[in-house]
Structures are given as C-alpha cells and as structure tokens.
Amino acid sequence: MAKTLKLSDKQQEYLAEVLHSVLGDLSYEIANTDVSTFKDQLKEKQVQLKLIADLVND
Numbered sequence: 187m188a189k190t191l192k193l194s195d196k197q198q199e200y201l202a203e204v205l206h207s208v209l210g211d212l213s214y215e216i217a218n219t220d221v222s223t224f225k226d227q228l229k230e231k232q233v234q235l236k237l238i239a240d241l242v243n244d
Contacts (some may be wrong), residue, residue: 205239
C-alpha cells in the first residue's frame with residue numbers, strides 16, 4: 187500500500203532526524219547480532235529506511 191505524505195518543513199526535518207538516529211542504532215544492532223537470519227532482517231530494514239531517508243532529504 188503506497189501513501190503520499192505532505193509534511194511541513196519542520197516535520198520533514200524531524201523525520202530526517204529520527205531516521206538518522208534509528209539508522210545509527212540499527213547499524214550498531216547489526217554489528218552486534220550473531221544470528222544470521224535476524225541480521226538479514228535488520229539489514230533489509232536498514233536498506234528500506236535508507237531509501238526513505240533519501241526521499242525525505244530530497
């Protein structure tokens with residue numbers, strides 16, 4: 187299900203900050219996870235969140 191969001195400049199700024207923070211936490215979690223299936227899930231989440239972050243930062 188695709189959605190279009192209309193954000194104010196301030197909302198876009200906050201969303202970018204949150205994504206940046208979550209991506210940092212996710213990188214740490216990936217590095218410290220030994221279970222390969224869970225690590226793969228985290229990596230996929232990271233890819234998708236980076237794509238969203240790129241859209242927000244355009």
